[in-house]
Amino acid sequence: xxxxxxxxxxxxxxxxxxxRSLLSVFEEDAETLTEYTNKxxxxxxxxxxxxxxxxxxxxxxxxxxxxxxxxxxxLSKGDEEVISTLQRFARVVDELNSxxxxxxxxxxxxxxxxxxxxxxxxxxxxxxxxDLFLLASNEHDAAMAxxxxxxxxxxxxxLKSEVVxxxxxxRKKQHQTSLQYYCALNALxxxxxxxxxxxxxxxxxxxxxxFKMGVEMFSKTLEDFLSSVATMVHR
Amino acid sequence: xxxxxxxxxxxxxxxxxxxRSLLSVFEEDAETLTEYTNKxxxxxxxxxxxxxxxxxxxxxxxxxxxxxxxxxxxLSKGDEEVISTLQRFARVVDELNSxxxxxxxxxxxxxxxxxxxxxxxxxxxxxxxxDLFLLASNEHDAAMAxxxxxxxxxxxxxLKSEVVxxxxxxRKKQHQTSLQYYCALNALxxxxxxxxxxxxxxxxxxxxxxFKMGVEMFSKTLEDFLSSVATMVHR
Numbered sequence: 001x002x003x004x005x006x007x008x009x010x011x012x013x014x015x016x017x018x019x020r021s022l023l024s025v026f027e028e029d030a031e032t033l034t035e036y037t038n039k040x041x042x043x044x045x046x047x048x049x050x051x052x053x054x055x056x057x058x059x060x061x062x063x064x065x066x067x068x069x070x071x072x073x074x075l076s077k078g079d080e081e082v083i084s085t086l087q088r089f090a091r092v093v094d095e096l097n098s099x100x101x102x103x104x105x106x107x108x109x110x111x112x113x114x115x116x117x118x119x120x121x122x123x124x125x126x127x128x129x130x131d132l133f134l135l136a137s138n139e140h141d142a143a144m145a146x147x148x149x150x151x152x153x154x155x156x157x158x159l160k161s162e163v164v165x166x167x168x169x170x171r172k173k174q175h176q177t178s179l180q181y182y183c184a185l186n187a188l189x190x191x192x193x194x195x196x197x198x199x200x201x202x203x204x205x206x207x208x209x210x211f212k213m214g215v216e217m218f219s220k221t222l223e224d225f226l227s228s229v230a231t232m233v234h235r
Numbered sequence: 236x237x238x239x240x241x242x243x244x245x246x247x248x249x250x251x252x253x254x255r256s257l258l259s260v261f262e263e264d265a266e267t268l269t270e271y272t273n274k275x276x277x278x279x280x281x282x283x284x285x286x287x288x289x290x291x292x293x294x295x296x297x298x299x300x301x302x303x304x305x306x307x308x309x310l311s312k313g314d315e316e317v318i319s320t321l322q323r324f325a326r327v328v329d330e331l332n333s334x335x336x337x338x339x340x341x342x343x344x345x346x347x348x349x350x351x352x353x354x355x356x357x358x359x360x361x362x363x364x365x366d367l368f369l370l371a372s373n374e375h376d377a378a379m380a381x382x383x384x385x386x387x388x389x390x391x392x393x394l395k396s397e398v399v400x401x402x403x404x405x406r407k408k409q410h411q412t413s414l415q416y417y418c419a420l421n422a423l424x425x426x427x428x429x430x431x432x433x434x435x436x437x438x439x440x441x442x443x444x445x446f447k448m449g450v451e452m453f454s455k456t457l458e459d460f461l462s463s464v465a466t467m468v469h470r
Contacts, residue, residue: 005312028309036306043292043299050289057281064278068431071271074263075424077240082428089435096442189310193317194468196303200324201464207331208453208461214446223443229436233429 006186012178026185027130033192034123041115044199048112051104058097065090085229095217103210110202118195122188129181136174143170241424242417248410261420262365268427269358276350279434283347286339293332300325320464330452338445345437353430357423364416371412375405 007026011019065086073079143166150160242261246254300321308314378401385395 025309032306032308036303039302040299043296046292047289047296050285050292053288054282054285057278057285061278061282064275065435067274068271071267073267074260078428082431085432086435089432089439092439092442189312193313196317197320197324197464197468200300200321201461201468204324204327204453204457204461207327207449208458211446211449211453214442215450218439218443218446222439226436226439226443229432233432233436 006189007182009179009182012182013175015174015178023182023185026189030123030126030185030188033188034119034127037115037119037123037195040196041112041119044107044111044115044203047203048104048107051100051107055097055100055104058093058100062090062093062097065093081232085232088225092222096214099210099213099217102213103206106206106209107203110206111199114195114202115199118191122184122191122195126181126184126188129177129184133174133177133181136170136177140167140170140174143167241421244414244417247413247417250409250413258417258420261424265358265361265420265423268423269354269362272350272354272358272430275431276347276354279342279346279350279438282438283339283342286335286342290332290335290339293328293335297325297328297332300328316467320467323460327457331449334445334448334452337448338441341441341444342438345441346434349430349437350434353426357419357426357430361416361419361423364412364419368409368412368416371405371409375402375409378402378405 007019007022068086069083143163147163147167150156150163242254242257303321304318378398382398382402385391385398
């Protein structure tokens with residue numbers, strides 16, 4: 001089969017076997033995409049969850065470092081130095097926490113949110129329209145079956161015109177539904193690439209910002225502090 | 236009370252009320268330190284857990300990106316470009332994963348391990364010696380009580396010498412145990428500062444390395460890749 005761009009809306013009225021066959025290809029693609037999207041979203045949510053947990057964990061660690069001062073150690077000799085050093089470490093952990101919190105927020109906004117939106121909006125729309133399309137097709141088939149079973153005699157003119165009206169109405173409804181369904185399937189193909197790649201752009205951009213800010217934060221001053229602590233501990 | 240450096244080992248033999256009172260200060264300090272160490276270790280383990288989880292989560296995300304190629308999408312038009320872009324993103328996530336894994340390893344080695352070692356070795360030793368010291372003190376008290384209840388009459392010379400030997404043995408045992416106990420309590424005071432600060436040096440040094448490597452990894456080349464993806468997605 002040559003590559004296909006989209007379902008042609010003008011084919012919906014005739015509803016030929018060829019069109020139906022092409023439709024089934026788009027439907028299969030949409031199903032595969034739905035399954036893959038769910039798994040990818042799960043993986044992304046796990047990364048986001050870990051990032052969030054890191055944000056909470058660093059916050060708790062900082063609190064715990066500050067809590068040293070409130071322990072009322074029975075022997076407090078030399079504790080002022082330990083307390084002030086722990087306070088400085090708590091500031092480091094706080095700054096790290098702010099980086100982690102910022103990254104978690106960015107991942108939520110630029111990775112998780114677009115992915116969920118794609119699932120809730122585009123994929124769900126296709127799935128809903130598929131149901132409506134099937135319903136309308138069945139109604140149309142039922143009307144057609146009724147029509148084909150009509151007795152040929154003349155005295156049934158009134159019944160006949162009623163069934164013809166029913167067929168026309170069902171056909172119209174099916175046509176409208178298929179127009180919407182085909183449009184949604186075409187839109188899905190159009191959005192597929194962006195839906196997969198945009199969240200990863202967000203993810204990577206978030207990491208770049210995180211590392212840039214991290215390097216700025218962990219400056220020369222901090223390395224000086226660390227060597228003074230190392231000296232203090234091992235003297 | 237003026238600041239005290241250590242329990243004097245020469246006081247263990249006399250075991251005066253003043254020495255006992257000073258001992259109780261050291262014991263109280265050791266208890267506070269044990270409680271605080273446990274809480275701090277918990278906070279550190281939560282950070283380490285989050286770091287480990289991030290390492291696993293990024294590994295899974297990379298796998299999921301590579302899995303796109305194996306989905307057999309019914310419509311594969313334009314997929315080569317998506318596949319190769321996802322493969323490039325998977326490499327980015329892989330490199331990020333190696334940084335997270337390295338950091339998790341560093342936190343385990345330089346933050347969690349020394350903290351657990353301090354708890355399992357120093358704090359547990361003090362607690363064990365405290366039990367032994369109490370036991371020896373009780374035995375000594377019991378021997379002393381027996382001695383004080385000895386009848387004053389002469390015919391009990393043999394019993395008396397037995398009890399005296401018992402008291403001497405108990406005192407010797409108590410003296411030896413208290414020597415060890417005092418030593419351990421002094422050592423704890425000496426190690427307290429390093430035990431608190433060394434893991435934080437490890438933690439901070441790990442973060443510095445992580446950010447340095449991260450900035451190197453997320454180089455100009457990657458930013459070029461990201462802008463080409465952005466163009467591709469939004470064209």
